[in-house]
Structure formats: structure tokens, C-alpha cells
Amino acid sequence: MEIKKIRCYFCRQIKEGAVLSHYNLKVCVDCFPYFFRKRVQETIEKFRMFNQKEIILVALSGGKDSMSILKALKDLNYNIEALHIDTGIGEVSEKARETVQEFCEKESIKLKIVELNQEINLSLKDLSKISKKPICAVCGMLRRYILNREASGKTIVTGHTLNDEVAFILKNMIFWNDELLSRIDPVLHERESLSRKVKPLCLITEQETKLFCETMSIKYINEACPHRSEVYEVFKKVVLEINNNFPGSIIGFYKGYLKRQKSFYLETTKSVNLQQCRSCGYITVSEFCSICRLKEKVLKYKNG
Numbered sequence: 001m002e003i004k005k006i007r008c009y010f011c012r013q014i015k016e017g018a019v020l021s022h023y024n025l026k027v028c029v030d031c032f033p034y035f036f037r038k039r040v041q042e043t044i045e046k047f048r049m050f051n052q053k054e055i056i057l058v059a060l061s062g063g064k065d066s067m068s069i070l071k072a073l074k075d076l077n078y079n080i081e082a083l084h085i086d087t088g089i090g091e092v093s094e095k096a097r098e099t100v101q102e103f104c105e106k107e108s109i110k111l112k113i114v115e116l117n118q119e120i121n122l123s124l125k126d127l128s129k130i131s132k133k134p135i136c137a138v139c140g141m142l143r144r145y146i147l148n149r150e151a152s153g154k155t156i157v158t159g160h161t162l163n164d165e166v167a168f169i170l171k172n173m174i175f176w177n178d179e180l181l182s183r184i185d186p187v188l189h190e191r192e193s194l195s196r197k198v199k200p201l202c203l204i205t206e207q208e209t210k211l212f213c214e215t216m217s218i219k220y221i222n223e224a225c226p227h228r229s230e231v232y233e234v235f236k237k238v239v240l241e242i243n244n245n246f247p248g249s250i251i252g253f254y255k256g257y258l259k260r261q262k263s264f265y266l267e268t269t270k271s272v273n274l275q276q277c278r279s280c281g282y283i284t285v286s287e288f289c290s291i292c293r294l295k296e297k298v299l300k301y302k303n304g
């Protein structure tokens with residue numbers, strides 16, 4: 001985002017700042033963190049995400065989105081802990097690990113690091129081959145599994161932004177994945193995801209999380225994951241393009257979707273038969289969960 005001389009809406013002074021065309025608002029670099037935290041607080045309250053007393057577990061990747069929500073929640077005096085999953089894919093992972101460690105130490109935030117290959121001791125590449133799924137899908141599956149287990153009942157905060165949410169909706173509309181579309185919600189309740197999962201950045205753009213990190217001098221990982229899903233990236237680009245051309249349109253689209261969703265999908269669409277995995281207890285649609293089935297395949301593979 002371009003930083004230039006503007007008259008700030010909040011302090012009324014002419015200072016260095018940005019034009020948030022998304023809100024039709026000019027804000028200086030000193031007032032922006034206040035504005036950002038206020039937006040986060042409003043979102044938490046609007047969707048009744050959590051309160052100041054409960055312990056919240058923030059899934060911390062080291063990217064700008066999760067780093068900015070962690071810092072905002074800390075500043076807003078929430079009771080937070082962080083969990084970082086080390087994906088073990090070389091330099092990017094090492095840098096991410098260092099970044100989150102350094103930040104949590106400085107901010108006195110309790111951080112737990114779990115290594116992805118602790119769950120199944122095989123490279124993502126091999127797991128992708130065995131499961132016949134893209135690396136990104138296997139990685140996501142494992143990360144969700146670990147996150148739910150480590151949360152053990154605590155509410156999980158993820159760094160999903162408005163851009164992520166809208167890209168996800170568009171993607172699932174283009175391919176008509178009704179099951180996923182029916183479940184879109186800034187608050188995923190316990191039953192659907194094992195632990196309660198909330199997205200306090202769901203009304204905030206990536207332009208803003210970047211600006212928050214910059215104005216607060218928060219270091220973050222800028223490198224994209226080498227295995228990221230190309231399909232999803234296409235939709236992320238489309239969303240950015242739409243919002244650049246029609247500022248504020250994606251927030252309108254997202255809010256509109258949440259409002260209309262109930263009439264698109266009746267409660268019956270939502271009620272897939274969830275049960276506990278017979279082996280590990282993880283919530284799943286079949287007898288054994290995807291991770292236990294993958295472990296079984298790995299065992300067969302290893303035994304030839």
C-alpha cells in the first residue's frame with residue numbers, strides 16, 4: 001500500500017498515512033494500529049467469538065495474517081497462547097520457526113512448536129505419493145489434525161482474512177462444492193471441527209494485516225509455501241483484482257453471502273453424519289479418520 005501525506009480521519013493531522021479505499025478512509029501510520037485493533041474487537045463481538053477470560057489458542061504460521069492477529073489480541077488483553085506447526089520443508093520452515101520464536105519471546109506469549117513429521121515420520125512428498133493427494137492437501141489435513149489435538153477444547157483462532165474467505169467461497173461456487181459452501185461461518189462450532197474455531201480477521205483485508213505488521217514493526221515470513229495450491233492462488237488473485245477495481249465490494253459480498261446462506265442451504269444439507277474415529281477419536285465422516293487411514297496406507301507401503 002502506498003504511504004503518502006494525508007489528512008488523518010482520526011487525529012485530523014496531515015501526516016504520512018494510507019488511503020484505505022476499501023473503507024473510503026484516510027488514516028495515518030500512528031492511528032492505523034488503533035483502527036486495526038478496533039476492527040478486530042468489533043468482529044469478535046459481532047460474531048460472539050470469545051471473551052477476555054478464556055484461553056485462546058492462536059495458530060501461528062509466521063505469515064503477516066497470523067502474526068497480526070496474535071499481536072492485536074495481545075494488545076487487546078486477551079488470554080492467548082500460540083501454536084506453531086513446523087512443516088519441515090527446508091529453509092521456509094526454519095525461517096518461520098525462528099520468526100515466531102523470537103516474536104513470542106519478545107511479547108511473553110506462551111508458544112508451543114509441534115513438528116509435522118511427529119505425526120507420521122515420512123516426508124510430505126512421500127505422503128502425497130502414498131495418499132495420491134496434492135502435497136498442500138496432505139499438509140493441511142495433518143495440520144488440522146494436530147491443531148485440534150493440541151487445542152484440547154480451547155477455542156482456536158486462525159489468521160483467515162476476508163480475502164481468504166471470499167476466495168474460498170468463489171472457488172467452491174465455481175466447482176459447486178455445496179457441502180463446503182453450506183458450512184462457511186466465521187465461527188465453526190465444536191461439533192464440526194472438534195475444537196471451536198474462529199476467524200477474527202474475516203472482515204479484514206490482507207492489505208490491512210500487512211500495514212499493521214509494518215506500522216508495528218512486526219517481522220513476518222513473506223515467502224509463499226513452495227507447495228501451495230495453485231487453484232486457490234488463482235482465486236486469491238481474482239479477489240484482489242475485484243477489490244482493487246471495486247473497493248469495498250468483497251466485504252459486501254462476504255456479508256451478503258452469510259446472510260443468504262441460510263436460504264441457499266437448509267439445515268438438512270449441513271447434517272453430515274459425524275462420528276468419532278474408532279482408532280483415535282478424531283471427528284470424522286467414516287469409521288476411521290483420514291489420518292488413521294493414511295497411517296494404515298503408510299504401514300502397507302513400508303511393508304511393501
Ligand SMILES: [Zn+2]
Nearest residue numbers: 008011028031
Ligand atoms: Zn492519525
Ligand SMILES: [Zn+2]
Nearest residue numbers: 277280289292
Ligand atoms: Zn483416527
